[in-house]
Amino acid sequence: MGNKREFKKSAEAIGASVCESMMTTYYNTDGVDKAAIEQAIAKVLGAVGAARSNANITFDKGVKAFDNLEAYSKAKTEFYKKLFVKISDDFNKELDEALKQYNAAIPAEVKASQKAASAQ
Numbered sequence: 001m002g003n004k005r006e007f008k009k010s011a012e013a014i015g016a017s018v019c020e021s022m023m024t025t026y027y028n029t030d031g032v033d034k035a036a037i038e039q040a041i042a043k044v045l046g047a048v049g050a051a052r053s054n055a056n057i058t059f060d061k062g063v064k065a066f067d068n069l070e071a072y073s074k075a076k077t078e079f080y081k082k083l084f085v086k087i088s089d090d091f092n093k094e095l096d097e098a099l100k101q102y103n104a105a106i107p108a109e110v111k112a113s114q115k116a117a118s119a120q
Contacts, residue, residue, distance in 0.1 A: 036105035
C-alpha cells in the first residue's frame with residue numbers, strides 16, 4: 001500500500017461498492033432477509049470505519065530512542081508495513097464475514113434464478 005491516504009480511499013471505495021451491491025439486492029429482490037442484509041451492511045461500514053481509524057495510528061518512538069537515524073527509519077518502516085498488513089487483513093476478514101452473512105440472506109431459489117438469468 002502506497003500511503004495512508006491511498007489506503008483510506010481504497011477501503012472507502014471497496015466498502016462503498018460492496019454496500020451498493022447489498023443495497024441493490026435489499027431494495028430490488030423479493031424474498032431476501034432484509035434484517036440480515038442490514039446487519040451485513042453495518043458490518044461493512046464498521047470495517048471501513050475501523051480501517052480508516054487504525055490507519056491513523058502513528059509510530060510512537062522518536063529518533064532519540066535509536067542508535068542512529070538509519071535504525072529509526074528501519075524500525076519506523078517495519079512498523080508501518082506490519083500495521084498496514086494487519087489493518088488490511090482485519091478489513092478483509094470483516095468483509096468476508098459480511099459477504100457470508102449477505103449471501104445467507106438470499107434464498108436459494110433467488111440465487112438459482114439469478115444464476116440462470118446471468119447464464120443467458
